[in-house]
Amino acid sequence: MTGSGTTSYRRLGVAQRRAQLITAALGLFAQRPPEDVSLDDVAAAAQVSRPLVYRYFPGGKTQLYEAALRSAADELELCFAEPQTGPLTVRLAAALDRYLAFVDGHAAGFGALLQGGSVVETSRTGAIVDEVRRTAAGHILAHLQVPEPGVRLRMTVRTWIAAVEGASLTWLDEGKRPPVEELRDWLVDHFVALLITTAASDEQTARVTRAALALEPADGVVTRLVRRLGPVLAEAGHLL
Known part of the structure; x- marks a missing residue:
């Protein structure tokens, strides 16, 4: 017309x-x-x-x-639906590439769309956002092959999901610095560190961590992380 x-x-x-x-x-x-x-x-x-x-x-x-939020949530929920094969860190990196690409493409509206704070926010939009977080956590637990996670492992995964959101918002506030590849790698390292920290005091997480580390290549992400930590820990040798 x-x-x-x-x-x-x-x-x-x-x-x-x-x-x-x-x-x-x-x-x-x-x-x-x-x-x-x-x-x-x-x-x-x-x-x-x-x-x-x-x-x-x-x-x-x-x-x-x-x-619109429902449409965005549907896209985000698919980000962590990576095939459950190969090293865990490689799967996480692929999932984060998709997630951060979405954040980059929806830069100005990401906070309002996924983090709340909009004047048009409702109880339904809050439920949609929480569903994204729970779905993402469910995908991570599936990657860890844990059908019945205990409270500490659930807290570890949900804490990491919150860290990914927070880091994404900070990345946008900082003018998309550091480069997105560095942000992705840092978030993968962050998950490994959280998992190992929880494994020190939780037997279920320890079993999951051992199984995940067994799939990591000798020259992979975890090895490089350990090598970078070596000098830091050496300087605090009195604590070891």
Whole structure:
């Protein structure tokens, strides 16, 4: 439909039109927080009229925000769904590459979309965000092959998921420094360190850690981490 003062748009099916509007909203949220994006902005980005946006999202901006968040959550939940073969550190690195690529692509809106703090946040959006965290933790535990993790192992994994989120936000605040590859490698090292620390006082985690380390190559991530730690520990030899 075209005309003076009327935005043109193609006729699409219901699912296609909803997907188009959600994609337009996510593109805008990637540039600025949801509270700074109006329905007029979404309509302009999708090249449709404002009434059409309301037709598919009668709840207005809040409903559209929830739908966009759900779409983003679906993508994030897949980040840690790596095949459960090979060294654990290699799997984590591949998962983090996807996660950090999402963060990079949704830089301005990442905090509002995944960390809350938006004026259009609702109890449902909070539940969606928590679902992302729980799903990510579930994938990590599956990589560790632990169907019934104890509280300390669950805390270790959830702590790392929180660290990944926090580090991602700080990385954005710091102008995407250090380089994303360094951030990824540091987060992998961080998981190894957390796992080993918990293993020192929890037998289940110790069994899991031994099994995971057995798959690591002799010249891999864990070996390089140990070598870097050597000089640091040597300087504190009186504690050993």
